[in-house]
Amino acid sequence: MDKLAELSEALLQLDGEGAARLIGESLEAGIPAARILSEGLSSGMRKVGEQFREGVIYMPEVLVACDIYYSGLEKLRPLIQPGENRQARGRMILGTIHGDIHTVGKDVAVPVFEAAGYDVIDLGVDVADEKIVEAIREHRPDLVGLGTYMTSTFMHTRETVKAIEAAGLRGQVKIICGGPSVDAGAAKRMGADDASDDAWEAVGKLDRLMDELKAQGRTV
Ligand code: B12
Known part of the structure; x- marks a missing residue:
């Protein structure tokens, strides 16, 4: 070997x-x-x-x-030399949504996404909507990952999306929720783009969202 x-x-x-x-x-x-x-x-x-x-x-x-x-x-x-640097598939900010202090899911998802080739900026837990908006301005990510580990905090997605919209940033990013009881249909109804309860399965979804962004004219 x-x-x-x-x-x-x-x-x-x-x-x-x-x-x-x-x-x-x-x-x-x-x-x-x-x-x-x-x-x-x-x-x-x-x-x-x-x-x-x-x-x-x-x-x-x-x-x-x-x-x-x-x-x-x-x-x-x-x-890793700049020239040798792997071409990141995309940049993502990821944090546990406002009101939620569960960390384990995020702490597993982040290395899985990094191992899949994404540059992930971990915003921590109980992240206020304004902080997410600020982080989009600062880091210019392609993807926003929201850790939503309870029904109540998953439902908070609607508020987070509204804050991103109000800041005029919604067109620049794709938003995906994660957690044990998320549902892709409900996430879309709340204005996000997708959801997954499995980090490894989510990698395919991140790739698809990146393709959609590129089709809209956005690149890494
Ligand atoms: C451990 C735990 C806690 C610990 C958290 C410790 C810590 N540092 O994280 C403590 C004891 C603090 C806790 C507190 C509470 N908890 Co709790 N907790 C759990 C428990 C048992 C396990 C969670 C876990 O670690 N899972 C393992 C990880 C790896 O799985 P995961 O989170 O699903 O993550 C995977 C995917 O979802 C995905 N993923 C994760 N993040 C992301 C992000 C993105 C963007 C994507 C795409 C994917 C992704 O990747 C991971 C790997 O595949 C769950 C039960 C359960 N079965 O989930 C309850 C659970 C989440 N808790 C629950 C509740 C209600 C609470 C409390 C309100 C309890 C209370 N009455 O005080 C508080 C909430 C405090 C708060 N404000 O957040 C409920 C939520 C119910 C609901 N649907 O609303 C659950 C489901 C238990 C239950 N069945 O009732 N909890």
Whole structure:
């Protein structure tokens, strides 16, 4: 098995020490940091998602995999040369919506989206609508992810969308909700573009929303 396949496997085996060692060895062998990230760590994270969905592994194991992913990312990120930088699929801001303090879903979704090639700016929990508007102005994202983990806070989506509309920014972004009891139809009725209760499934939705944005003339 080559080093990057071994690294991917180490993540799946939740072997943090092995992953750290393999990242070091891959760098010493001259493998570019961007390749180590995409073909090693991110590939492992995709497999973690597949195994979670198949019921082979459970949420605590996913959380350990997220920690290993982040430790590796911390080491690799500063080493990714601008020219070598992977072309991000898109930029996303993601925060837990106003009134909601659940963090775990967001903390899983963010590394899954990053592993899939999105640049994600994590706004934290209980994010006020004005802060989301400010973050759109500051970061100019393509996508706005709203963590909505309760029925009441999912219903708050309507207010958040209104605030984005009032700021004149709605045409620049696609909005997607996430959480255990979201519904895509209801999200659309509240003015968002989609919703998902599964971060791995959501990646396909993010890609489709990016395609729609590009079709509207917006690029990364
Ligand atoms: C742990 C937990 C807590 C912890 C949170 C700890 C923490 N740091 O996060 C504590 C104890 C603090 C808590 C508090 C409360 N909780 Co609570 N909590 C849960 C519980 C048991 C698990 C949540 C979790 O971590 N799931 C694991 C993660 C990984 O799953 P997930 O969130 O769905 O995320 C996945 C996807 O949704 C997706 N995803 C996540 N974010 C995003 C974002 C985007 C943009 C996208 C696309 C996808 C995406 O990716 C993840 C991986 O696939 C759930 C029950 C449940 N089964 O969900 C209740 C639950 C969410 N809580 C609930 C409630 C009611 C509360 C409280 C009001 C309880 C109370 N009476 O005080 C408070 C609310 C406080 C507040 N203002 O937010 C209810 C909500 C019911 C409802 N439908 O309204 C639930 C469903 C329990 C229930 N069945 O009643 N809670």
